[in-house]
Amino acid sequence: MAKLRKLGYVWYARIRLATNSGQTERCINLKTKRRQEAVKRLAEVNVYEDIIKEGEDISFSWMNPEGATQIVDMTLRESFDVYLKFRSEDVNSPLRLSSYQIFELSFNRILKYISGETKVSVLNQSDIEALKTALVKAKYSRATVNISLRNLRSWFGEAKATGQIKTELNIKQIPKKEARPIYIRNSDFEKILNVVDPYLRRVFIFYHGCGARLREPFDADLDGNFLVIPASRSKNGKERELFLTEDQIVTYLEMKEKTHVEHSSGAPNRKTYHYRHYSKAFQQACTKIGLQGRKFHSLRHTA
Numbered sequence: 001m002a003k004l005r006k007l008g009y010v011w012y013a014r015i016r017l018a019t020n021s022g023q024t025e026r027c028i029n030l031k032t033k034r035r036q037e038a039v040k041r042l043a044e045v046n047v048y049e050d051i052i053k054e055g056e057d058i059s060f061s062w063m064n065p066e067g068a069t070q071i072v073d074m075t076l077r078e079s080f081d082v083y084l085k086f087r088s089e090d091v092n093s094p095l096r097l098s099s100y101q102i103f104e105l106s107f108n109r110i111l112k113y114i115s116g117e118t119k120v121s122v123l124n125q126s127d128i129e130a131l132k133t134a135l136v137k138a139k140y141s142r143a144t145v146n147i148s149l150r151n152l153r154s155w156f157g158e159a160k161a162t163g164q165i166k167t168e169l170n171i172k173q174i175p176k177k178e179a180r181p182i183y184i185r186n187s188d189f190e191k192i193l194n195v196v197d198p199y200l201r202r203v204f205i206f207y208h209g210c211g212a213r214l215r216e217p218f219d220a221d222l223d224g225n226f227l228v229i230p231a232s233r234s235k236n237g238k239e240r241e242l243f244l245t246e247d248q249i250v251t252y253l254e255m256k257e258k259t260h261v262e263h264s265s266g267a268p269n270r271k272t273y274h275y276r277h278y279s280k281a282f283q284q285a286c287t288k289i290g291l292q293g294r295k296f297h298s299l300r301h302t303a
Helices: 035-047 049-053 076-088 097-110 125-137 142-161 186-194 198-210 246-258 277-289 298-302
Strands: 003-007 010-019 022-029 221-223 226-229 240-243
Touching (some): 010 035, 010 049, 035 049, 076 097, 097 142, 125 142, 186 198, 186 277, 198 246, 198 277, 198 298, 221 246
Antiparallel strands (some): 003 010, 010 022, 221 226
């Protein structure tokens, strides 16, 4: 009979398995911090204990969107969906919306080259190598390929832990070239400022001076002279503070009034800019002065 086991804050059901080399165990995540709920879910696990020991794959009611326990050999598409649901509802570290969207994009990209109807249990190393080759041939950047492989590896860890797949897969990222910061010379920056309107001039000077990423000012709060970017909106998941001069604060407040973040479906006469407008305007200015190989993010590198 399966037993309860607590790992960190979460309860698991532990099943002992006999193998040729002795005894091992399989831990099934009950996905709850509450012992009372864990006891109920343990009872459900015990109903299926014998067939679990025989090697059958079980998707319990708390593991899938249907809310019903199933004996399944999931397809890759189904497994990706279950994984995203699991990660978004993880009581210990739920995915942020931005991270969820990155996973979703990665999985959709992978499903272009591995059929979503492929059974998870039959995936093998040759499928992984073929995926790498296809992504590279499709001319995705190395960074994009590696993000896809990293997210696939994360999925594989959970799929292996939940018994969806027994094959070991070696999901290595491809070698990447060292990305060097791309700076903007002062003389080129002056040329850029000379071909934009006064408002964009102030915006570019703001980013050039404080080193913020494109969207960060619109997710941040002003605390005295510090722009505080919350951990939930920071790229590395940690709160950041940027010091602003008095002139930068004036520009920041102006930008907050004149900028929106989300697209609006019913405001054709909106008098504010979408925040990505600044990146597009910067690229247009670079084109006007004949400056190549520079992106809006170069302002951050130069700060």
